[in-house]
Amino acid sequence: MTTYTDEHIKQMDHDCVMGTYARLPVVLERGQGPYVWDVNGKKYLDFLAGIAVNVLGHAHPALVAAVQAQAATLMHTSNIFYTIPQPRLAQKLLAISGFDKAFFANSGAEANEAAIKLARKYGKKDGRTDKFRIITAQRSFHGRTMATVTATAQEKYQKPFAPMLTGFDYVPYNDVAALQKAMGPDVCAVMLEPVQGEGGVYPADPAYLQEARALCDANDALLIFDEVQTGIGRTGHWFAFQHYGVTPDVMTLAKALGGGFPIGACLATGAAASVFAAGDHGTTFGGNPLACATALTVLETIEKDGLCTHAQEMGRYFLSKAQSELGAHLKDTRGLGLMMGLELTQPVAKKVLTAALERGLIVNAVGETTLRLLPPLIIEREHCDEAIAILKDVLAEISGSFVTGNS
Numbered sequence: 001m002t003t004y005t006d007e008h009i010k011q012m013d014h015d016c017v018m019g020t021y022a023r024l025p026v027v028l029e030r031g032q033g034p035y036v037w038d039v040n041g042k043k044y045l046d047f048l049a050g051i052a053v054n055v056l057g058h059a060h061p062a063l064v065a066a067v068q069a070q071a072a073t074l075m076h077t078s079n080i081f082y083t084i085p086q087p088r089l090a091q092k093l094l095a096i097s098g099f100d101k102a103f104f105a106n107s108g109a110e111a112n113e114a115a116i117k118l119a120r121k122y123g124k125k126d127g128r129t130d131k132f133r134i135i136t137a138q139r140s141f142h143g144r145t146m147a148t149v150t151a152t153a154q155e156k157y158q159k160p161f162a163p164m165l166t167g168f169d170y171v172p173y174n175d176v177a178a179l180q181k182a183m184g185p186d187v188c189a190v191m192l193e194p195v196q197g198e199g200g201v202y203p204a205d206p207a208y209l210q211e212a213r214a215l216c217d218a219n220d221a222l223l224i225f226d227e228v229q230t231g232i233g234r235t236g237h238w239f240a241f242q243h244y245g246v247t248p249d250v251m252t253l254a255k256a257l258g259g260g261f262p263i264g265a266c267l268a269t270g271a272a273a274s275v276f277a278a279g280d281h282g283t284t285f286g287g288n289p290l291a292c293a294t295a296l297t298v299l300e301t302i303e304k305d306g307l308c309t310h311a312q313e314m315g316r317y318f319l320s321k322a323q324s325e326l327g328a329h330l331k332d333t334r335g336l337g338l339m340m341g342l343e344l345t346q347p348v349a350k351k352v353l354t355a356a357l358e359r360g361l362i363v364n365a366v367g368e369t370t371l372r373l374l375p376p377l378i379i380e381r382e383h384c385d386e387a388i389a390i391l392k393d394v395l396a397e398i399s400g401s402f403v404t405g406n407s
């Protein structure tokens with residue numbers, strides 16, 4: 001067997017893979033629980049979990065067993081046939097969400113693409129042709145396909161690919177008056193993240209989501225919650241909407257759903273659940289037996305191990321300890337469960353990320369001032385303590401050099 005060195009892999013990647021990712025200079029090779037190791041054998045505490053994906057940590061025995069068993073049984077058939085895992089996963093998702101129907105895709109963008117198409121078709125009911133407007137929020141993130149990048153109201157993602165699709169309008173997040181003003185009978189959907197993730201970890205105000213619900217009802221528009229990042233236990237409930245008591249018509253999921261295996265889902269309830277008919281939408285891989293058997297095991301394991309409640313407890317513990325230990329460096333802390341943002345007093349988030357990585361902690365930076373933490377739901381207090389100790393050292397060092405000007 002060939003062993004690849006760090007430099008060899010990086011060179012091959014530069015030579016052969018399109019440069020769409022500004023990668024960190026680390027080649028990860030394996031993982032176990034909340035830790036990963038690079039090809040040089042260096043160990044890292046993973047407080048990013050593949051961007052909110054590896055909810056059960058790395059190499060969880062139940063997940064490994066599920067993948068192995070289903071891969072050896074039936075991996076793929078296409079949606080021309082019924083298979084056993086797909087309706088089983090759908091049934092489980094409906095049971096934990098209270099929704100009525102599921103459609104399976106392969107990613108968050110595709111789950112949102114399905115939701116957008118569903119909303120556009122919903123707008124055509126009663127023979128209408130003018131009800132196609134979709135309202136999304138500034139600072140949102142919904143994906144990178146043409147429809148979802150149009151929904152993503154951030155110029156940096158849209159500019160190179162203009163023109164965007166028609167019929168999307170953007171409003172400032174958490175601004176009730178702006179939403180009221182933008183709303184009308186020609187709107188087929190309002191699409192929101194209950195906690196904006198990529199935009200900087202901003203939870204919605206309860207009154208904002210309540211008003212969005214009321215405005216959608218008054219205008220016969222669908223309320224879509226993008227729970228691609230917030231879903232599957234991340235915020236301390238199965239879904240973030242359950243914190244707010246505001247139920248959307250459509251909810252999209254991906255990231256954590258497969259625990260690392262690629263899968264997305266679009267759930268709908270009420271009238272929205274029967275919008276799609278045979279031939280309206282589809283995907284070759286969507287809901288394939290391997291993806292669905294894996295995701296079902298993720299849900300069963302989260303349930304069996306009480307990881308939603310655990311995420312609440314760990315999130316509370318981490319944020320209160322971060323406030324007391326790192327308080328001098330923090331302008332604000334935000335979050336819900338184990339979806340956490342630490343806003344720094346200085347624009348050094350990227351520097352902190354790099355220095356933490358050197359010391360064996362993986363975190364993420366959103367913007368110049370905010371650290372985003374999305375650890376696996378299986379972490380314990382000792383892992384929180386370990387992460388905070390590293391951040392404390394790093395922040396002390398960086399803020400020292402920042403103040404004296406030698407960055």
Ligand SMILES: *Cc1c(COP(=O)(O)O)cnc(C)c1O
Nearest residue numbers: 107108109141142143197228229
């Ligand atoms: C990551 C993310 C997406 C896009 O998911 P992909 O699987 O990368 O396509 C969409 N919406 C939200 C809220 C996300 O966090």
